[in-house]
Amino acid sequence: MMLGGYTGRFLKVDLTNEKTSVEKTNEKIAGKFIGGKGLGAKILYDSVNPNTDPFNPENLVIFASGPLTGTLAPSSARWTVITKSPLTGAFLDSHVGGFFGVEMKSTGFDCLVISGKAVNPTCLWIHNDSTDFIEAEDLWGKGCLETETKLKKRLDKNVKVASIGPAGERLVRYACITADLYRQAGRGGTGAVMGAKNLKAIAVQGERKPEYAHPQEFREATKRAIKRIKEHYFTPIRRKHGTPAWVAPVNEAALLPTRNFSTGVFEGANSISGETMRNKIVVKDGACYNCPVACWKHTRVDSGKYRVNDLDGPEYETIALMGSNCGIDSIEEIAYTNLLCDDLGLDTISTGNAIAFAMECFEKKLIGKDDVGGVELRFGNIDAQVEMVQNIAYREGLGDLLAEGVKRTAEKIGKGSERFAIHVKGMEFPGYDPRGAFGMALAYATSDRGACHERAWTVNAEIRGRLEPRYSTKGRAKFVKDIQDERAMCFSLVLCDFMPLKVKHFMDLLNSATGLNLAEDEYLKTGERIWNLTRLFNVREGMTRKDDTLPARIMEEPLPDGVAKGQMITKNRFDRMLNEYYTLRGWDENGVPTREKLKELDLTT
Ligand code: SF4
Structure with a gap:
């Protein structure tokens, strides 16, 4: 029997030939890489040849849920888009809330694996066990809001839609996918990859509900998580x-x-x-x-x-x-x-x-x-x-x-x-200047998808005194590494990274829903495995230490104003953090995972 939480199937879509096939979700792979980011990374790594142009039809765009998507767990709306980024040429995962992911999973698929390129603008319409390729000439050129509204009118007012706008059609390298009108798979150009495939939108509607391995334990784990969220300051x-x-x-x-x-x-x-x-x-x-x-x-x-x-x-x-x-x-x-x-x-x-x-x-x-x-x-x-x-x-x-x-x-x-x-x-920086929060410099430089605040966020800890002293590299490497591994799991379950939950809460939800029964060290090791897999993807694309770096402004021009006036990440400070980080990760001095580390993480085959 398949693990709880999963539907046990994924849908492969070949846009070039307008063909679909249904495959079983591999239970062993699901146990090792969970869902969302992790499972998507595994499929991408195994299927997309190195140096493939992100706009080549052979690049995949994967829409993935996780074992907790659509369950009773708090914030279970989340789903993930995985592809090779046209902005960075690196691994890309982008996470979305709203309602689309829950509906996608209720069609009976853990993920949609989309390859090829449609001859003409096309929409996919997935409803329970049917997949239709719908002509989208009339929608091409329209904004995301109009596209969603028109598709709902055409299909059913309750369908959920993810679409691209003119930016995705024109292959803007940071075009996004918009779902549920105002939710985005924002970063790295997911929308441009859809545009390159002539895929204007995906509409989904289903009725399947998730089943749990241990329903009573799952209800208890959910109650504990909600209590913690409600009590958090x-x-x-x-x-x-x-x-x-x-x-x-x-x-x-x-x-x-x-x-x-x-x-x-x-x-x-x-x-x-x-x-x-x-x-x-x-x-x-x-x-x-x-x-x-x-x-x-x-x-x-x-x-x-x-x-x-x-x-x-x-x-x-x-x-x-x-x-x-x-x-x-x-x-x-x-x-x-x-x-x-x-x-x-x-x-x-x-x-x-x-x-x-x-x-x-x-x-x-x-x-x-x-x-x-x-x-x-x-x-x-x-x-x-x-x-x-x-x-x-x-x-x-x-x-x-x-x-x-x-x-x-x-x-x-x-x-x-x-x-x-x-x-x-x-990939352009998000909204925190790392010259006054040194951990963010390391977080941006080592993030698998380019400058990103979601893979590890040190700002609160650095400005509120949890990481002391403030303008220091002390403890940052371990902090960043641990959060990256924890977040790799959160993005694979998939739950929202805004949840103020501890590892134990996430782990109890996962174990009771799926029956995986991971101990805490195995849970964190799984996050580390996923992080190393995305690193392997990037190393295979030729990325090493030379790419884990920051712009000259950040390393050579001190902040001119405010409480952090005069601060910056000098190259010396940055290299010190990076060396410590590589050592903690078990990567060599060039940032490449060592054979021993890969063996330890069961990533050698
Ligand atoms: S906390 Fe996360 S899941 Fe909840 S509403 Fe905000 S974005 Fe959505």
Whole structure:
């Protein structure tokens, strides 16, 4: 009998030949790699040849649930998109909440493994045991919001939809997938891979319910997890303000990206804080499927030039990158560009970085008005920002270059712009300046998908005194490694990384749902195995120590303002942390997992 929690089947879709096949989920593989990130990484590693162009039809895009997706466990809405990233050329996993993942699993499949390229724009319509290839010529060119609305009208108002917008169709390297209107598989270009496959959308509807290995134990584990979440000090804060609760403390700590990471203190922070957002534009709260935290903020902007009828957001990362990092100090304007990005299918983090980078190039006269269609591309100019978002999505003018990401854009512009192209492995930074939180420097540099705050997040521990002293490398390597392994499991179950749960809670949920019965050391070892597998994927693509690095601005220019004034990650400090991290990981000095480590993790075959 299959493990509990899983459906026991996955669907393979060949878009080129419009063929599908159903395969059994391998129980042994599921036990070793769990689901979501881990299972997707295993399928990707085994199926996609090294050096495959991410836009080649042979690249896969995998939609994966986990054994806890759609169960009674808190935050079980989560699902994962796995592919080879067109932005970085590295492994990519991107996690989404909402409702799509639960519905996808209820069709009776643990994951959808999609290969090939459709001849014409196509939608997949998966409902219980049928899969239809639907013509999507009429939807091609439409935004994600219209696409979802039209598909619901055409199929059934209760179907769940994940789609791409014009940015994905035009292979913008950081195009996202939008699901449930306002939830994104945001980072790394998942939407561009769908675009390269002529796959406009996937619609799902099903009726199957998960079964548990030990139903009574699972109910008890769920109760304990919910109790812990409800009693945690941060839950009411997250419920009231959502992720924007971080704007004020991150600015006070001098880590808020401002004007292309030229400083960590934004003079307009009060105007874009969680408090301001709640007072000015939040109309109601909401939640992903089965989440006791409920961190969504539904917003509306009824006046001014840029109005928003309905939106979930903006989240902290959007506020930081589309807001302060571009010098925009209006929460209403940020909400507007957030909605625009969601509809066009753009990752707000990379888009904000790309525009901020272009603004700095413009202000430094590395590019001129002629290069940007006569626009005054200066920090704080919302009209210019709105125009740039559209130009990127449609690859017009300078937008065509910015659509390639800041790394490729800086290589083209040259003139020293590479030093302030803020990325790791080609992926643009999220909303925390690591010069005032050294652990984030290591977290960004060693993250498997490029600069990412979700693989390990040290900010709270560093600014609130859990990792002392603040401006030090002490203890950071172990902290980052442990969190990366724990998160690799969280993203494989799949549950939300915002849950304030301990390893024991996650483990009890997994064991009682599936019957896997992992002890704590085995549970963490599984996370380490998954992390090493994604590293092996990247090493096979030629990535080593030389790629685990940071832009010159971060290592050579001290923070100019605020409590962290004068701080930076020098190369010496960074190398010290990286060496310690490699040693703890059992990787050689080049960042390659040793044979002994792979043997220990049962990754040699
Ligand atoms: S904490 Fe927020 S993002 Fe996470 S599952 Fe709950 S509502 Fe969704």
